[in-house]
Amino acid sequence: MSVLENYSRSTLLLFCLTSIFVLYRLALYAIATQRRDKIIRDKGCKPYKNYPHKDPIFGFDLFLENSQLSKTGGFLDKVCERYARQNTWTYSQLLLGERVINTAEPENIKAILATQFKDFELPPRRKAAFQPTFGHGIFTTDGVEWETSRSLLRPNFVRSQIGDLDTFEKHISNLIARIPRDGSVVDLQPLFFMLTMDSATEFLFGTSTDVLLNDEASARGEKFSDAFGYATEIIGLEARVGKLATMLPNKRYDDSIKFVHEYVGNYVQKAVELRNAPFSAEKKAEEGQKYVFLEELSKTGMDKKKIQDELLNILLAGRDTTASLLSYTFYILARRPDVFEKLRAEVMTLSSEQPTFEQIKNLKYLQYTLNEVLRLRPIVPSNGRCAVRDTTLPVGGGPDGKSPIFVKAGQPVNYHVFVMHRRKDLYGEDALEFKPERWESFRPSWQYLPFNGGPRICIGQQFALTEASYTIIRILQAFKAVVPQGPNTPLLEILTLTSAVRGGVQVALTPA
Numbered sequence: 080m081s082v083l084e085n086y087s088r089s090t091l092l093l094f095c096l097t098s099i100f101v102l103y104r105l106a107l108y109a110i111a112t113q114r115r116d117k118i119i120r121d122k123g124c125k126p127y128k129n130y131p132h133k134d135p136i137f138g139f140d141l142f143l144e145n146s147q148l149s150k151t152g153g154f155l156d157k158v159c160e161r162y163a164r165q166n167t168w169t170y171s172q173l174l175l176g177e178r179v180i181n182t183a184e185p186e187n188i189k190a191i192l193a194t195q196f197k198d199f200e201l202p203p204r205r206k207a208a209f210q211p212t213f214g215h216g217i218f219t220t221d222g223v224e225w226e227t228s229r230s231l232l233r234p235n236f237v238r239s240q241i242g243d244l245d246t247f248e249k250h251i252s253n254l255i256a257r258i259p260r261d262g263s264v265v266d267l268q269p270l271f272f273m274l275t276m277d278s279a280t281e282f283l284f285g286t287s288t289d290v291l292l293n294d295e296a297s298a299r300g301e302k303f304s305d306a307f308g309y310a311t312e313i314i315g316l317e318a319r320v321g322k323l324a325t326m327l328p329n330k331r332y333d334d335s336i337k338f339v340h341e342y343v344g345n346y347v348q349k350a351v352e353l354r355n356a357p358f359s360a361e362k363k364a365e366e367g368q369k370y371v372f373l374e375e376l377s378k379t380g381m382d383k384k385k386i387q388d389e390l391l392n393i394l395l396a397g398r399d400t401t402a403s404l405l406s407y408t409f410y411i412l413a414r415r416p417d418v419f420e421k422l423r424a425e426v427m428t429l430s431s432e433q434p435t436f437e438q439i440k441n442l443k444y445l446q447y448t449l450n451e452v453l454r455l456r457p458i459v460p461s462n463g464r465c466a467v468r469d470t471t472l473p474v475g476g477g478p479d480g481k482s483p484i485f486v487k488a489g490q491p492v493n494y495h496v497f498v499m500h501r502r503k504d505l506y507g508e509d510a511l512e513f514k515p516e517r518w519e520s521f522r523p524s525w526q527y528l529p530f531n532g533g534p535r536i537c538i539g540q541q542f543a544l545t546e547a548s549y550t551i552i553r554i555l556q557a558f559k560a561v562v563p564q565g566p567n568t569p570l571l572e573i574l575t576l577t578s579a580v581r582g583g584v585q586v587a588l589t590p591a
């Protein structure tokens with residue numbers, strides 16, 4: 080009897096506690112719903128379109144299509160096509176069961192990146208995908224940790240440091256020395272990746288990898304390039320199509336991460352040694368010498384793992400992006416002799432001397448050409464954030480897509496710069512044509528966003544544009560023609576975390 084009594088007493092207690100918990104959750108839910116309804120009413124939010132999935136629960140149809148396109152290329156064109164099919168610039172789709180909002184609206188992107196910056200953070204999916212290779216660095220953190228990384232980097236990008244063109248000159252001469260002068264075929268893309276690796280490591284870490292210079296460093300550098308490229312391809316795939324794409328054991332991925340970490344080990348070691356001899360770094364600063372990011376890292380007392388993370392994050396930013404910009408530029412120049420001739424004529428007004436920073440900035444057609452490459456081939460073609468509180472975006476709702484939309488806390492939002500840069504209503508009927516001349520009169524705002532905007536705007540923009548301009552000038556001074564080689568197939572991208580030319584940039588150059 081007493082056992083039964085005890086049993087029913089504890090059952091009763093459990094029942095009461097469960098009921099209180101359920102009621103508590105229901106009350107929270109009701110309050111949240113009321114609060115959300117109020118936001119929707121007050122802001123006049125209307126529903127956005129949903130992608131008509133064949134699989135309306137998980138969205139496996141798009142998962143399979145995206146996985147296939149990551150192997151063949153053509154993902155970005157497909158994304159444009161999907162927007163066109165929805166006949167809207169904001170719609171939602173399922174990513175393995177999770178609803179994601181897609182937008183290519185300048186006003187929404189401005190809200191996410193700038194005016195409502197505090198409402199959005201990096202998506203947890205991105206952080207998780209980056210984690211094994213890049214740990215916690217500027218590309219994977221928010222809040223105070225991100226601010227610390229950014230403020231450590233900022234002094235590296237002041238005008239006096241970017242304007243130091245001698246560093247570029249050294250590495251670009253190494254690159255030019257590796258371009259055949261007998262008209263034989265060369266793939267410029269891997270050379271550009273080596274160039275940006277050599278210059279970014281010198282600029283940020285104080286010592287160059289010099290992979291363009293000697294064979295031993297080249298072989299290791301190429302291995303690093305492959306490993307880094309593969310690791311970022313898998314991370315990009317996971318970020319785009321979801322965890323399922325990368326759940327199976329993948330030895331090549333594991334080995335790549337291991338080699339990437341080992342490769343930057345020398346720099347990590349150097350930072351640790353500098354910490355143990357702090358006076359040398361401080362003495363340098365007193366003598367007014369260059370700010371070197373790696374030396375500043377060494378002073379912070381960070382552990383080895385954190386130093387490794389920070390170095391890899393900035394290497395990702397500094398290497399792949401500018402190399403891809405140069406690759407797309409030469410791919411296009413080789414197929415557009417009219418642009419090549421006009422550009423070369425402008426460059427030749429400088430004679431064959433090393434250009435100064437001011438001279439570079441005065442080459443208007445060069446700037447227009449780079450703007451146009453970054454418009455049609457943005458190196459970071461799509462990106463994403465996640466709402467950290469209930470909020471709204473200014474447009475995308477209702478039948479005409481002009482009303483605000485409600486975005487609940489935890490909701491991922493992807494923005495497609497690639498699509499936005501090709502919109503005819505924003506750029507005119509010739510939006511899909513490569514036309515540097517459009518920049519003579521075009522003054523863009525949030526509809527042109529190759530470097531992001533708001534507090535997380537690319538910190539290396541001026542460095543990248545100076546390095547790309549300087550490289551183009553020096554190559555055009557040394558070579559008077561560039562023609563495409565290899566099969567005449569349509570331009571497709573290879574997507575890692577950035578976009579590069581699938582199949583490389585196979586060309587033949589004629590010495591000046």
Ligand code: HEM
Binds near residue numbers: 398457458
């Ligand atoms: C053509 C070249 C480049 C392009 C198109 C580019 C583009 C971008 C974009 C779109 C972002 C935003 C990423 C995001 O928030 O999700 C970004 C961030 C960043 N970029 Fe660049 N970038 C270029 C070159 C560089 C270079 C050369 C460096 C450094 C050497 C650099 C350093 C950074 C850093 C540190 C961030 C993170 C900023 C932050 O989150 O606070 N970038 N870049």
